[in-house]
Amino acid sequence: MNEAIHTILNHRSIRDFQDKQLTDEQIKMIVACAQAASTSSFIQAYSIIGIKDKEKKAKLAHLAGDQRYVLNNGHFFVFCADLHRHFLIGELEQKDVMTSIESTEKFMVALIDASLAAQNAAVAAESMGLGICYIGGIRNNLDEVKAVLKTPEFVIPLFGMAVGYPEEINEQKPRLPLEHVYHEEEYQQNNEVQISQLQDYDEIISRYYQQRTNGKRGDRWTAQMASMLENPKRMYMKEFIEKNRMNLK
């Protein structure tokens, strides 16, 4: 197994970090790796905001549902979908770019670009011996996050990423077996097979939680997903995105 594959397959989210900050060289290297990701039509429709300031981290930690590792880490990044510079390009080049910028397609492109960049950053950090945890919790209250980060129109903060030196390394969470997610030639739709696969995976996950909690927890994955999905979250999102002039057309 080569080192890149070892790093990728060794991933687990880290939520306990040593009190040791990343150096500027480390931060720049992680951002350079993020930027090396592929980008739709070379659009580069994202921005990354790095947070060192403890007070700002504390505000974001609170807004993200009091997640302590948003405050206690080696560096905190926020990944944003960003079409603001493309809005400026419209003015610079005196072209009407607004229909594109406000389209669902370009919104998706910005989400995809930001996510690809983020995952490159994650793998780069992990390859440097650091740990990471994505933080979708910042979407709990984007109006306030936006005020803290001073993001303009056409910019949507998507998720944070806490990075740092691991204090504690958890076990890895078993993923769906490969044949559940990988289809060859076409989507193999067979609900009966899929349901029986889900039941098999429930056993794997249940065993995983039992081992991890000395038998206290034995959650099934389907039960976890069902209870998450029956409680819709962040339903203000459509309105927030439209208010920021994206995903309108």
Ligand SMILES: Cc1cc2nc3c(=O)[nH]c(=O)nc-3n(C[C@H](O)[C@H](O)[C@H](O)COP(=O)(O)O)c2cc1C
């Ligand atoms: C976009 C995104 C947002 C996430 N948000 C949070 C979060 O707010 N808090 C948290 O503790 N973990 C968060 N996670 C981490 C997931 O819970 C984690 O990746 C998943 O449970 C699988 O565990 P693993 O990363 O250890 O394999 C997030 C992951 C992603 C990809």
